[in-house]
Amino acid sequence: xxxxxxxxxxxxxxxxxxxxxxxxxxxxxxxxxxxxxxxxxxxxxxxxxxxxxxxxxxxxxxxxxxxxxxxxxxxxxxxxxxxxxxxxxxxxxxxxxxxxxxxxxxxxxxxxxxxxxxxxxxxxxxxxxxxxxxxxxxxxxxxxxxxxxxxxxxxxxxxxxxxxxxxxxxxxxxxxxxxxxxxxxxxxxxxxxxxxxxxxxxxxxxxxxxxxxxxxxxxxxxxxxxxxxxxxxxxxxxxxxxxxxxxxxxxxxxxxxxxxxxxxxxxxxxxxxxxxxxxxxxxxxxxxxxxxxxxxxxxxxxxxxxxxxxxxxxxxxxxxxxxxxxxxxxxxxxxxxxxxxxxxxxxxxxxxxxxxxxxxxxxxxxxxxxxxxxxxxxxxxxxxxxxxxxxxxxxxxxxxxxxxxxxxxxxxxxxxxxxxxxxxxxxxx
Numbered sequence: 001x002x003x004x005x006x007x008x009x010x011x012x013x014x015x016x017x018x019x020x021x022x023x024x025x026x027x028x029x030x031x032x033x034x035x036x037x038x039x040x041x042x043x044x045x046x047x048x049x050x051x052x053x054x055x056x057x058x059x060x061x062x063x064x065x066x067x068x069x070x071x072x073x074x075x076x077x078x079x080x081x082x083x084x085x086x087x088x089x090x091x092x093x094x095x096x097x098x099x100x101x102x103x104x105x106x107x108x109x110x111x112x113x114x115x116x117x118x119x120x121x122x123x124x125x126x127x128x129x130x131x132x133x134x135x136x137x138x139x140x141x142x143x144x145x146x147x148x149x150x151x152x153x154x155x156x157x158x159x160x161x162x163x164x165x166x167x168x169x170x171x172x173x174x175x176x177x178x179x180x181x182x183x184x185x186x187x188x189x190x191x192x193x194x195x196x197x198x199x200x201x202x203x204x205x206x207x208x209x210x211x212x213x214x215x216x217x218x219x220x221x222x223x224x225x226x227x228x229x230x231x232x233x234x235x236x237x238x239x240x241x242x243x244x245x246x247x248x249x250x251x252x253x254x255x256x257x258x259x260x261x262x263x264x265x266x267x268x269x270x271x272x273x274x275x276x277x278x279x280x281x282x283x284x285x286x287x288x289x290x291x292x293x294x295x296x297x298x299x300x301x302x303x304x305x306x307x308x309x310x311x312x313x314x315x316x317x318x319x320x321x322x323x324x325x326x327x328x329x330x331x332x333x334x335x336x337x338x339x340x341x342x343x344x345x346x347x348x349x350x351x352x353x354x355x356x357x358x359x360x361x362x363x364x365x366x367x368x369x370x371x372x373x374x375x376x377x378x379x380x381x382x383x384x385x386x387x388x389x390x391x392x393x394x395x396x397x398x399x400x401x402x403x404x405x406x407x408x409x410x411x412x413x414x415x416x417x418x419x420x421x422x423x424x425x426x427x428x429x
Contacts, residue, residue: 026417029401030392031365032378034342037250037332042119048254049188050240052179061423066116072413073109076101095148108138127176137166150280165203171196186242194234194262202226205307219277226271227311234262251331262322268299324352338369358382
């Protein structure tokens with residue numbers, strides 16, 4: 001999934017990148033992200049390690065597997081881009097309808113995939129491991145038109161490769177946390193060991209007009225390249241504090257990535273694929289992806305064209321920036337009616353290519369426990385022009401969460417989470 005969005009949106013859509021503010025926890029997403037005061041047990045790993053020290057934390061808890069997937073696009077719906085994988089089989093009317101949805105400035109989006117492989121908490125300790133993938137890409141309308149309808153001589157002056165670049169990063173995260181209560185205050189910390197997989201910068205870097213013997217244009221060839229850094233290492237530390245000043249009320253503050261050293265290796269690899277009339281007409285995405293993968297070679301700065309060199313320079317500048325420091329503060333109040341209300345504010349304090357779409361987020365949410373099911377609902381905003389409406393449920397060990405994203409610039413998106421989890425019926429003093 002998600003080899004490259006350009007190939008994805010332009011001719012080889014294996015999956016479209018687009019993103020949102022993804023919660024690692026299904027319960028948290030169901031409450032719109034307003035979960036810092038609700039998280040207990042293994043959930044504290046991802047929200048506030050200090051909650052491990054609170055008196056009503058379970059004796060043990062575990063979750064496996066977990067998956068959080070967020071995708072957001074511009075103009076078109078995420079499902080439309082998925083259908084584009086079979087663009088070679090689309091009817092002319094279907095292609096025209098798809099093109100009509102793309103804004104004049106082009107389409108694109110972001111993706112955020114978080115997959116905690118497992119999380120386990122025993123007493124005041126918790127451990128876990130997970131995988132993360134973030135990415136974004138833009139594709140201008142002329143490239144999509146070229147791929148869907150093929151080369152048309154009357155549109156020759158319209159074809160261009162501007163605004164067709166993307167980014168992708170993936171890494172594993174092994175982490176452990178401990179929380180302890182000191183008087184009325186609980187303090188906690190989470191340590192991370194990161195295993196970087198890859199960081200990629202990609203773009204259409206060249207456009208060539210093909211002519212016949214009479215000098216008449218008959219085709220447009222466009223070349224797509226990706227420069228990739230692989231492997232590396234890194235460490236990180238999250239810290240937090242929590243307290244329960246009155247029965248039922250939990251307040252908390254956490255600082256993610258208070259220290260962070262995630263860094264990719266500086267050795268670079270290069271992939272290249274050139275698309276032409278045959279590719280546009282066949283719609284064979286798998287063949288194009290195979291050609292792209294098989295083209296891999298060591299990147300050499302000497303002899304590289306300016307566009308490719310610019311991609312490599314971006315990777316070298318970004319490979320050591322790591323994860324952004326993020327502040328999270330909020331609370332929750334549990335009512336006698338088995339209803340819990342939560343609020344949370346989150347702010348990204350540093351710039352980083354490896355981050356969610358929203359720099360700031362304010363969330364409110366509610367959770368209602370019923371005899372055999374727990375229901376959740378929430379609302380979040382970036383305090384500008386983006387909003388997220390969420391819902392979720394717990395049924396036995398099954399945890400589900402879903403969110404609908406809307407924003408300015410014809411943005412649309414969804415977030416989905418799933419997990420199997422369990423915890424002890426008793427809690428620690």
